[in-house]
Amino acid sequence: AIQLTQSPSSLSASVGDRVTITCRASQGISSALAWYQQKPGKAPKLLIYDASSLKSGVPSRFSGGGSGTDFTLTISSLQPEDSATYYCQQFNGYPRTFGQGTKVVIK
Amino acid sequence: EVQLLESGGGLVQPGGSLRLSCAASGFTFSSYAMSWVRQAPGKGLEWVSGISGSGGSPYYADSVKGRFTISRDNSKNTLYLQMNSLRAEDTAIYYCAKDTRYYDIYYMDVWGKGTTVIVSS
Numbered sequence: 001a002i003q004l005t006q007s008p009s010s011l012s013a014s015v016g017d018r019v020t021i022t023c024r025a026s027q028g029i030s031s032a033l034a035w036y037q038q039k040p041g042k043a044p045k046l047l048i049y050d051a052s053s054l055k056s057g058v059p060s061r062f063s064g065g066g067s068g069t070d071f072t073l074t075i076s077s078l079q080p081e082d083s084a085t086y087y088c089q090q091f092n093g094y095p096r097t098f099g100q101g102t103k104v105v106i107k
Numbered sequence: 108e109v110q111l112l113e114s115g116g117g118l119v120q121p122g123g124s125l126r127l128s129c130a131a132s133g134f135t136f137s138s139y140a141m142s143w144v145r146q147a148p149g150k151g152l153e154w155v156s157g158i159s160g161s162g163g164s165p166y167y168a169d170s171v172k173g174r175f176t177i178s179r180d181n182s183k184n185t186l187y188l189q190m191n192s193l194r195a196e197d198t199a200i201y202y203c204a205k206d207t208r209y210y211d212i213y214y215m216d217v218w219g220k221g222t223t224v225i226v227s228s
Contacts, residue, residue, distance in 0.1 A: 001169065034214035036152075043202055043218035044144075044152060055216065087152050091213045095168045096142075096154040 002026055002090050006099035014107045019075040021102045023088035028068045032092035035064055035073045038101075039084045047086075048073065080106055109133035109217050111203045116222030123193050123226070129186040129203030129219060137161070137181035140206035142215060143188050145199035145224075155201070156188065157212035166212060171197075193226045200224075 003026040013019050023033065031051035036044040046055050048064035051071055061076045075082055083106045088099040115127040127143070142157040156177040158165045165177050176189040186203055200223050204215035 032213075038152075043220055044215075045218070046214060046216045049207070049214045049216075085151075089152075089154070089214060091211075094166050094212075096157065096166075096212055098152040098154060101151040 001095055002029060002093045002097055004088050004090055004097055004099035006086075006088060006102045008102060009100065010103040010105065012105045012107050013078050015078055015080060017078045019078050019082075019104060021073045021086055021104075023066075023071040023073070023099050025069045025071070025090060025092075027093075029090045029092035031067045032090055033064075033066070033071050034089045034091065035062075036087045036089065037082075037084045038087065044087065075104075078104075078106065082106070109205070111205060111217060111219035113201065113203045113219045113222035116201065116224045118225045118227065119193055120228050121194060121226055124189070124191045125193065125224060127188040127190065127201055127203075127222060127224075129188075131184045131186065131203075131205070134205070134217075136179075136184040138209055140208055140210065140212050141179060141186045142204045142206060142212055143177065143186075144202045144204055144215070144218075145197075146202070146221075147196070147199040150199075153199075154212075157206070158186070159211065160209040164210065190224070193224075195226050198224060198226050 035048040038044040052064045143155040200221040203219040205217040
C-alpha cells in the first residue's frame, strides 16, 4: 500500500499567517492527490484535487502543489474558520490511503 | 441538493454482523463510483471500500478484505456495506462518500454525516 506521511502533525499559527502542510508519498503517485478539511464533529470536505486544482467554492487562499512524491497544501492568509484537521489522500494505487492528518490551531 | 444519508450503525458484539446503508439523492447515483470511509474515535480517516457506478469492480482495504462486502442498488439509489466478523478495531464513524468518476475511485466530493458502529461485548 502507498503510505502518505504528513508534516507537521499539528501546528499553531496566527490569523494572517501563511501556513504550509506537506504530504509525502512512499512511491510516486504523479498528481493523483487530494486534500480535505475536517472540522470537529463534521464530515470531511474536499478542498483540492489532482494535487493543485481548487474545488469550486473553496476560498482562493487555499492552494496545492507538487507531483511525484512531495506535495503541499498552503493557506496564504490563515483565517479563524480554517481551524481544522487537514488530510491528504492518494488515488494512484489501491487501497486508497489517507495521510495521518495535520491539526491546524489558531493562536 | 446532493445528499447522502447513512443508516444502520449501532452496538454489536465482537464476531457479529451489521449492514450499513447510504441513501443518495440530488444526483444521478448510477453515474458515480462510491466509497465507504471510516474514522475510529480520535483517529484519522481510513478508506474502507469502493465500488464503480455499475456495481462491478469492488475494492477493499486490507483490514476489511474477506469480512466486508460493498454493494449498491442503483434502482433504489442506495449503497450498502455488509460487515461480518466484526472486531473491536472496526469501531468507528462510517462515512458514505460520492466519487467524481464512474468507473474508478478517485477523490470524494460529497460526504454523508456518518453512522456510528461500536463493536463491544
